[in-house]
Amino acid sequence: MAEKNGDVTAARGPEGSRAAARVSTDIGGPPESVRRSELPGGVRLVTESVPGVRSVALGIWIGIGSVDESPAQAGAAHFLEHLLFKGTRRRTAAGIAEEMDAVGGELNAFTAKEHTCYYAHVLDTDVALAVDLLADVVTDAELAHTDVELERGVVLEEISMRDDDPEDLLGDLFDQTLFGDHPLGRPVIGSEESIRAMSRDTLHTFWQGEYTTPRMVVAAAGNLEHDRIVELVGAALASASRAQASARAVPPRTSTGVRPDRTGALGLQPDESEQAHVMLGVPTEGRLAHARPVLAVLNAALGGGLSSRLFQQVREQRGLAYQVYSSTARYADAGALSVYAGCAPERLGEVVAVVRDVLGEVAADGLTDAEVARAKGSLRGGLVLGCEDTASRMNRLGRAELDHGRQRSVGDSLARITAVTAEEVATVAAELLEQPLTAAVVGPFDEVDELPASLRDL
Template sequence: MHEKNDPPASARNPERGNGAGAGVVLPGPGSPGVGGARAGGPGDADAVRRSDLPGGARLVTETVPWVRSVALGIWIGIGSVDETGDQAGAAHYLEHLLFKGTGRRTAAGIAEEMDAVGGELNAFTAKEHTCYYAHVLDDDVALAIDVLADVVTEAELAHTDVELERGVVLEEISMRDDDPEDLLGELFDETLFGEHALGRPVIGSEDSIRGMSRDTLHEFWRGEYTTPRMVVAAAGNLDHDRVADLVSQALVGASERSRGLTAEPPRTGGGPRPVRSSALALHPDESEQAHLMLGVPGPSRHTPGRAALAVLNTALGGGLSSRLFQQVREQRGLAYQVYSSQVRYADAGSLAVYAGCAPERLGEVVAVVRDVLAGVASDGLTEAEVLRAQGALRGGLVLGLEDTASRMNRLGRSELDHGRQRSLSESLARIEAVTPSEVADLAAELLTQPLTAAVVGPYDEIDDLPAALRDLA
């Protein structure tokens, strides 16, 4: 159960978050070589090293000598936005299939090897990337690298497994349809981003999964999951040079298949901007609550002012002292859960508010949320609100780095998204430097845009929704 105001972690959009821990990316040093150039990173600058490996894969590690574990992931710069119509959901489908067996390991064998060392093996798919990861004791890092590389690059994709997992993915889509919050997030993206690839669900649709052939999946996997698109990130009690040797050896076959391909730079944006499909979308659902997402387009991750956006988002709905939580829940008792979230992609982004409430209270919730957004748009935030948000962001950033999995995620995302690592001290300084006037200017720019709303709840048609929503249509 999600306590208090904690936003849920959606498996189908792991990028949607409340902004805590948002960092600032800094340029790394010049051209790192195979030996492993040092780069300023989340913790001690000397602890983060980067290497370009044979075959085009990149390795970024952070040594954390006071722990006894290693978290490592193979990140591929491919997600649902890279799929064509007949491939919709392929990256997520592969997330299931690649664990079903390789030329050297059965599915049971993979599970048994990891269970025997108390390790964790898993994966997630997002709109712009995919990650296969493991968390093991430091003594077992060689096993984890071998298993991960084997799964990601040498899977068999047997026809029987394709059919077996087709049913599993279809069940997952049904589960999504039974979860109003997951369904709401996808409905909001579809409404805000329209026909743009960002508007498509990561999981695909029932029709696309039913129609997807083994050949389509295999072609997507072999054509897109190449070593120049891979970043191997690792954090924990490790030796960079040893990890580099192990990863290079484990990826020999994939490197040979990728020969002649050039390194893939980070997504730079500049593509077509999404155009929203409508201002208001409804999915009728016989649920006990009405679920609302109300928001506006936001800047891409390449737009300046990322720290100011994080402060704005946190002050709006990122904690128990946030304006939305205080106004909607504490002062009026209209909803148990209310929060804001931001998402930043290469070409676009969003800033949105979620609330779940009794259906008869939806109109009042919408009115209060719109009043809060309008107030921040016209008057900005108080100095006290900015200071609290800055403190929350600093604390979330530093405390998050006590976990090796968080450090590994930060390394992988930074390398894929920006091609360089983020400095903790610089990130903290950028957060500290945000001023109330900077946040006010950003709020005036973003929150005066036309609102987009999505609702999942017990309403048959848009005319049944409260007037505070219908006037958006």
């Protein structure tokens, strides 16, 4: 599935031996329950032992996503997500499903703009099966011609489903409008044209060239022993690692230096829906910017909850829309702060006017101390509650290793949120929200001229 909207010292020894992986518990402040090793071939392994649970969530993350595709490969990473489960040299597609169903586990994958993850969630007694199955799927799939044609139809159906969901369609349209020709502007799922034209050779070349062990991070969280996971992963990826025997782990993705430069654009996708769906936003710095916690607080106060300013102004006080919220996206090159609302078409002009007024007020005056305090409390609670299950912890481990090459403890993250001041939020709000707004609309409008003036005069 296409993911919706988002930071090492190597040591090697004889292949296949535990000495081949050096373990460190001091990697930038994580608790001792988090341990990291680098295996032969550059595979990074990060685990977190979670007392009191009986499950393990395990994922093989690859630092490759839709931004790494050429125009001819658009949608290849997502297409592969379907194909790799269709069978390997040791397992049929039915066999893969039967093995996981037999232990009551979950097996799935998702593709994003900068990474792909194949993951399993199983009982702790079945972790060996999860490791073997995931490694088999990711490194030894067959990619049979018949399966390519079969899954081509499935992916095209998924594109049609996206087109039938105005909110999903709007997200892709907004990215295209904001980021333009930059790779961030391309849909993760690809286009109907690119998927129809995609050959088996194109997919195979992309898979073999990009899904290599130096780009892999194995993340696991639950009732586990790190050394046991090292042993299982080392054995399961031994063949793939041999092809990259002298390789070192690929460092975290950094900015290409090519920044999207479009602002103030307006995108429209006519759609015979009962509602008008609108997204307005501005570009932000990439995820390595120091203002990340400040932006998170700003976003939470703007549209992150029932007490947020946008929710109160648009829904509670005026009843203009059922759903309104803000969100952020952060990538290596850039990011976005955006606001979504769905409303009756005849109310679109008023909704946009209210949203613009709110953004203008925050840009000019910042947030109140009470708003900042609520936003910080909301973020802290969400962070801690999000760590209550093993799957969330596994996701946190994998993303941190790929994006930053280090782990940050929950305590450190909480401290960074707590340290944000109202003055810092005001500064970031002024920098971002005084930019020209970019907007995208999906709804029953055939031409831009039919849109209300509050959208046309961005």
